Amino acid sequence: SAPALAPQASPLATLTVSGKQFERDSYTNITDGIIKHMSRKLHQQKGHPLYLIKECIKSYFYKKYIGRTGNPVFSVYDNQDPIVTTYQNFDSLLVPRNHVSRQKSDSYYLNSQYMLRAHTTAHQSDLISSGLDNFLIIGDVYRRDTVDSTHYPVFHQCDAVRLQTQHELFPEEYGLHVFEKRPDRRTDDKQAEHTVDAVRILSFQLKSTLQDLAKALFGADVEYRWVEAYFPFTHPSWELEIKHNGEWLELLGCGIMEHTIVKKAGAGDRIGWAFGLGLERVAMRVYDIPDIRLFWSTDSAFLNQFAVDDPFTPIKYKAVSVYPRCINDISFWIPPERDFSQNDFFDVVRSVGGDIIEEVSLVDQFVHPKKKLTSHCYRITYRHMERTLTKNEVNEVHVEIGRRATEMLGITVRV
Ligand code: FA5
Numbered sequence: 003s004a005p006a007l008a009p010q011a012s013p014l015a016t017l018t019v020s021g022k023q024f025e026r027d028s029y030t031n032i033t034d035g036i037i038k039h040m041s042r043k044l045h046q047q048k049g050h051p052l053y054l055i056k057e058c059i060k061s062y063f064y065k066k067y068i069g070r071t072g073n074p075v076f077s078v079y080d081n082q083d084p085i086v087t088t089y090q091n092f093d094s095l096l097v098p099r100n101h102v103s104r105q106k107s108d109s110y111y112l113n114s115q116y117m118l119r120a121h122t123t124a125h126q127s128d129l130i131s132s133g134l135d136n137f138l139i140i141g142d143v144y145r146r147d148t149v150d151s152t153h154y155p156v157f158h159q160c161d162a163v164r165l166q167t168q169h170e171l172f173p174e175e176y177g178l179h180v181f182e183k184r185p186d187r188r189t190d191d192k193q194a195e196h197t198v199d200a201v202r203i204l205s206f207q208l209k210s211t212l213q214d215l216a217k218a219l220f221g222a223d224v225e226y227r228w229v230e231a232y233f234p235f236t237h238p239s240w241e242l243e244i245k246h247n248g249e250w251l252e253l254l255g256c257g258i259m260e261h262t263i264v265k266k267a268g269a270g271d272r273i274g275w276a277f278g279l280g281l282e283r284v285a286m287r288v289y290d291i292p293d294i295r296l297f298w299s300t301d302s303a304f305l306n307q308f309a310v311d312d313p314f315t316p317i318k319y320k321a322v323s324v325y326p327r328c329i330n331d332i333s334f335w336i337p338p339e340r341d342f343s344q345n346d347f348f349d350v351v352r353s354v355g356g357d358i359i360e361e362v363s364l365v366d367q368f369v370h371p372k373k374k375l376t377s378h379c380y381r382i383t384y385r386h387m388e389r390t391l392t393k394n395e396v397n398e399v400h401v402e403i404g405r406r407a408t409e410m411l412g413i414t415v416r417v
């Protein structure tokens with residue numbers, strides 16, 4: 003057997019992200035390409051479409067909920083560190099230990115303790131603990147996902163929380179209560195601690211707030227519908243869908259906050275609602291932006307179209323021009339002895355090709371009858387947003403993808 007090697011402090015054992023050091027372990031799967039996106043902060047860049055949508059949502063909430071002296075009730079947190087603990091992202095929100103969303107194949111991990119937030123909800127319980135009752139959280143979120151015109155591994159979310167006391171919800175003379183005297187039974191309609199009355203009035207408030215937000219963003223005639231949903235951190239829960247190009251598009255998830263979370267964060271005398279919405283989904287529809295990669299463009303021909311002061315200025319994106327795409331297939335044998343997830347391959351494609359990758363899709367797979375090996379064939383669509391790619395340039399990237407996938411994933415390219 004091989005002689006045991008003394009453990010060495012190699013530079014590869016640690017990872018530096020945003021000036022902080024992290025010990026690598028078997029969970030580490032963050033890529034340089036992803037790390038580069040962390041400094042962009044698109045939602046804080048004045049005149050960026052995501053910044054404009056953020057400003058519209060803030061303005062809507064500032065006007066909708068006003069305090070005794072005319073002050074806005076909601077406060078806004080748009081500068082929270084996207085590096086969070088797995089406790090913040092999952093445990094604090096009652097996501098079960100074995101839930102699929104915790105898998106390495108779905109999120110970007112620095113190591114087994116730290117990750118890039120997969121939703122802005124990761125900050126919810128800390129902000130409640132700090133004493134806040136009404137707040138918005140806006141930020142970049144990171145997920146390992148499919149590659150196409152509406153999915154990108156980095157996107158942006160806006161979360162909201164509104165907590166209310168018995169006194170705020172039901173003035174004395176109503177004779178109604180927020181909490182059951184003794185916890186009742188949990189049903190499809192409510193949690194054990196809450197009364198039917200409280201949930202009814204809160205869900206009405208939540209839904210009308212969000213319907214009016216949709217109208218403020220998309221116009222009064224927007225078609226919408228409510229769909230029942232499930233989240234570990236709210237019950238009951240819903241999703242709001244809007245009609246977009248003749249199809250229903252999921253805009254946000256929401257619900258009545260789990261009392262266990264609220265109580266643990268020190269606000270056990272309150273009942274709350276929360277929601278989480280995708281900013282790109284809103285912006286693509288408001289401005290007719292056809293491809294999610296455009297948000298990352300630094301081209302002035304794109305950015306100048308959004309250089310306005312009033313976030314409610316009507317704008318329709320005009321494509322500067324559309325450059326041709328180039329399609330190339332790659333087929334390979336999957337190593338039988340290793341875990342292979344499609345997201346691993348998508349990450350390799352993205353980290354080699356960057357933003358000239360428009361789409362990656364599995365077009366064929368089969369098992370070799372004798373060798374018992376699985377073959378996958380992926381079709382990679384290349385397109386530059388701002389110029390025509392040459393055949394040579396694409397071929398070089400395509401070959402490099404094969405080489406890197408061989409090296410990193412142990413696949414064997416078929417020729
Ligand atoms: C969540 O992330 C929950 N945290 C939302 C929530 C918060 C529910 C608070 C209840 C209370 P979900 O994964 O469905 O849920 O994402 C929320 C929204 O983000 C979606 O409705 C969608 O608008 C947007 N979104 C999700 N995945 C993507 C994606 N890959 N690309 C662009 N937008 C996305």
Ligand code: MG
Nearest residue numbers: 241252254255
């Ligand atoms: Mg969803």
